[in-house]
Amino acid sequence: MTAPGGSIRVDRPVEWRSRLAIAVGGILLFELGSGLALYLLPFSVSNQVMMIVHTLFGLLLVAPFAWYQLVHWRTYRHYTMTHTKATGYLGMGVTVACLVSGLVLTWQAAFGTRIGPVWDQVHLVTTFAVVGLVMPHIVLLVWRDGRAKPQTTLQEAARVAVLRSERRYGAGAALVGLLALAVVGAGVAAYRPPTINDEFPADYAFTHGKERPFAPSLARTETNWAFDSRTLSGSKSCGTSGCHEQITEEWAVSAHSYAAKDAAFQAIQEVMAKQNGAESTRYCGGCHDPISTFSGAKNIFAENLTELEGYEEGVSCLSCHGVKETDVKGNADYVIGRAERYLFEIDGSDRTQPVRDFLIRAYPRQHVDSLSKRLFKTPEYCAACHKQFIDQEVNDIGWVQLQNQYDNWRKSRWNHEDDPTKTVECRECHMPLVASDDPSAGDASDYNRTPDDGMHRSHRFLGANQLMPGLLELAGAEEQTRLTEAWLRGEIKIPEIADKWAGGAAVLIDIVTPPEAAPGDDVTVQVVLESNKVGHDFPTGPLDIIQAWVELQVTDAGGRVVFASGTVDEDHFIQKGSFMFKAEGVDQYGNLIDRHNLWEMVGVRFRRSLFPGFTDTAEYAFTVPDSLAAAAPGLRQVQSAPDALHVRAILKYRKIDQFLLNYVFGEDSGLTSPITDMSTAEVDIPIRDERAN
Numbered sequence: 001m002t003a004p005g006g007s008i009r010v011d012r013p014v015e016w017r018s019r020l021a022i023a024v025g026g027i028l029l030f031e032l033g034s035g036l037a038l039y040l041l042p043f044s045v046s047n048q049v050m051m052i053v054h055t056l057f058g059l060l061l062v063a064p065f066a067w068y069q070l071v072h073w074r075t076y077r078h079y080t081m082t083h084t085k086a087t088g089y090l091g092m093g094v095t096v097a098c099l100v101s102g103l104v105l106t107w108q109a110a111f112g113t114r115i116g117p118v119w120d121q122v123h124l125v126t127t128f129a130v131v132g133l134v135m136p137h138i139v140l141l142v143w144r145d146g147r148a149k150p151q152t153t154l155q156e157a158a159r160v161a162v163l164r165s166e167r168r169y170g171a172g173a174a175l176v177g178l179l180a181l182a183v184v185g186a187g188v189a190a191y192r193p194p195t196i197n198d199e200f201p202a203d204y205a206f207t208h209g210k211e212r213p214f215a216p217s218l219a220r221t222e223t224n225w226a227f228d229s230r231t232l233s234g235s236k237s238c239g240t241s242g243c244h245e246q247i248t249e250e251w252a253v254s255a256h257s258y259a260a261k262d263a264a265f266q267a268i269q270e271v272m273a274k275q276n277g278a279e280s281t282r283y284c285g286g287c288h289d290p291i292s293t294f295s296g297a298k299n300i301f302a303e304n305l306t307e308l309e310g311y312e313e314g315v316s317c318l319s320c321h322g323v324k325e326t327d328v329k330g331n332a333d334y335v336i337g338r339a340e341r342y343l344f345e346i347d348g349s350d351r352t353q354p355v356r357d358f359l360i361r362a363y364p365r366q367h368v369d370s371l372s373k374r375l376f377k378t379p380e381y382c383a384a385c386h387k388q389f390i391d392q393e394v395n396d397i398g399w400v401q402l403q404n405q406y407d408n409w410r411k412s413r414w415n416h417e418d419d420p421t422k423t424v425e426c427r428e429c430h431m432p433l434v435a436s437d438d439p440s441a442g443d444a445s446d447y448n449r450t451p452d453d454g455m456h457r458s459h460r461f462l463g464a465n466q467l468m469p470g471l472l473e474l475a476g477a478e479e480q481t482r483l484t485e486a487w488l489r490g491e492i493k494i495p496e497i498a499d500k501w502a503g504g505a506a507v508l509i510d511i512v513t514p515p516e517a518a519p520g521d522d523v524t525v526q527v528v529l530e531s532n533k534v535g536h537d538f539p540t541g542p543l544d545i546i547q548a549w550v551e552l553q554v555t556d557a558g559g560r561v562v563f564a565s566g567t568v569d570e571d572h573f574i575q576k577g578s579f580m581f582k583a584e585g586v587d588q589y590g591n592l593i594d595r596h597n598l599w600e601m602v603g604v605r606f607r608r609s610l611f612p613g614f615t616d617t618a619e620y621a622f623t624v625p626d627s628l629a630a631a632a633p634g635l636r637q638v639q640s641a642p643d644a645l646h647v648r649a650i651l652k653y654r655k656i657d658q659f660l661l662n663y664v665f666g667e668d669s670g671l672t673s674p675i676t677d678m679s680t681a682e683v684d685i686p687i688r689d690e691r692a693n
Contacts, residue, residue, distance in 0.1 A: 016165035026176020098126035109362035114439035217286030259314035286332025330387030339370030408536035543583035558629025579618035
């Protein structure tokens with residue numbers, strides 16, 4: 001190439017032999033190769049180490065690249081524009097864009113919660129652009145020099161000198177690239193992965209055969225063998241990484257998180273183990289305690305039926321997001337798998353945590369693909385655990401249907417198959433959208449959401465247990481309990497489904513009375529209850545321990561109680577004969593199942609619950625006293641009649657009945673379940689003054 005005027009010449013062999021040029025070329029070669037490997041090759045330990053080295057060498061490249069480009073530009077800026085010079089300028093531009101986007105991604109991965117998808121795309125596209133522009137820029141120069149036909153001996157000598165320098169450049173750049181690759185190899189060799197113990201204890205009881213190691217639960221692992229408990233635990237790290245802090249905080253006080261450490265579950269599990277053998281508790285463990293179940297802790301000779309490594313996590317992040325298949329049969333009929341983990345994700349320390357977190361954010365494809373699935377968004381996913389039965393394997397008699405939230409919902413008015421605009425699904429109620437800056441915020445797969453809506457689904461899983469968060473003294477228990485009680489009353493607003501959900505109380509209550517009465521009359525009062533916005537039976541869950549009932553009180557104008565039903569005595573027991581929603585199971589001898597001893601249950605002698613949209617009526621009869629107390633001075637008269645009876649009905653709910661609490665924790669524990677007033681109705685019955693006639 002000749003400069004304008006032909007006065008400036010460049011010593012090309014010197015340029016090719018430049019150590020700066022060789023170093024920049026070698027690092028760039030490694031960066032391009034490693035970048036393409038990260039994009040094209042499957043997730044592995046070597047690729048993770050490659051990601052770290054790729055980032056480090058990318059940072060090392062910035063300063064020498066900037067210096068080299070400045071020197072290179074000053075050397076050739078006066079030369080005539082050719083296709084070679086044009087590809088050089090274009091190559092420099094896309095390389096700068098690639099470096100800048102890489103720096104931004106590095107910053108986001110190191111100090112943010114996720115890398116930006118736009119910057120990630122820019123980095124990927126410019127990588128291919130660098131390959132398409134810089135490589136031809138260099139290759140075409142070498143190809144041109146190799147095909148040149150010198151006219152003189154001096155020109156031939158110059159050509160040979162250039163070719164030797166080009167070969168030296170190529171060899172030097174390749175050596176630098178290989179040295180960088182050697183760093184990757186050294187890192188892979190130095191990494192010591194944790195020892196995973198996927199073996200059952202030596203004395204593990206395969207009660208139902210080795211082909212069903214977790215029976216009588218229907219839950220199973222993808223290997224149909226044990227999983228090291230550490231591979232399904234570690235939920236707190238999802239929040240301490242700075243990524244899913246809000247979601248982890250929500251989950252930590254939810255019923256999913258305390259499913260295994262639930263004090264009532266632990267006590268009942270102990271009784272079941274003593275009566276039927278420890279291995280029988282696997283029936284419960286598939287849903288309540290998957291980590292212990294799959295690690296083989298629920299074993300015949302185990303002192304602790306709950307594996308301490310995962311005990312505090314219940315349904316952990318990884319045990320929930322690891323589910324690959326479900327069946328609507330229930331009883332934990334799912335298949336759980338394990339994603340290949342990131343470096344230091346298992347048995348990591350505080351020193352290695354930043355590396356682990358950086359890798360997850362900088363190289364997120366594995367994390368997202370393995371833990372985010374469409375399956376999680378379906379009611380059928382919930383059905384695996386939210387549907388329960390017992391059969392001969394459990395009770396030695398035969399099949400009995402227990403709680404069944406899924407089929408309740410499936411057959412209800414809330415399910416309109418293939419029409420999401422009318423259907424209200426499990427997650428829309430129990431995982432309502434909340435404002436979020438979580439990396440998982442946004443979702444394009446829902447008909448009414450967008451990828452950038454700034455929302456995530458709450459992992460509080462609000463339901464009906466207003467006892468256990470406080471009893472376990474969980475962080476945030478007070479708020480969770482407050483929200484649970486508001487949920488029971490139907491006060492939680494969910495804007496995303498407001499147009500297809502009902503308003504008002506979860507269960508509506510109304511009172512039907514005669515238009516009037518007189519002293520001595522026999523009066524009938526009806527309390528009508530309607531399941532208004534509950535997506536399944538009300539109540540639902542273990543109806544042998546849950547209690548929902550009507551408290552009715554009739555008072556005269558002076559406040560004297562004329563009639564009462566559903567009151568709770570000082571020992572926290574509900575008045576006998578009260579109208580109550582519950583189930584009374586029986587064993588094969590007709591004895592009442594009242595200790596949640598479901599493994600002995602063969603049938604039900606009484607069951608009352610409300611199907612969505614249906615009503616039930618409680619009827620009460622009493623006689624109006626011959627004499628009624630007059631209203632105290634200043635007491636407000638609701639009716640204009642001379643006197644009136646005031647009728648007040650309250651639908652009440654508590655999670656665990658007092659008999660079971662006393663049995664599990666002892667009568668001296670003083671423990672009782674909080675009672676929530678779900679809905680209330682009041683009406684006056686005017687009393688005729690017979691003396692006026």
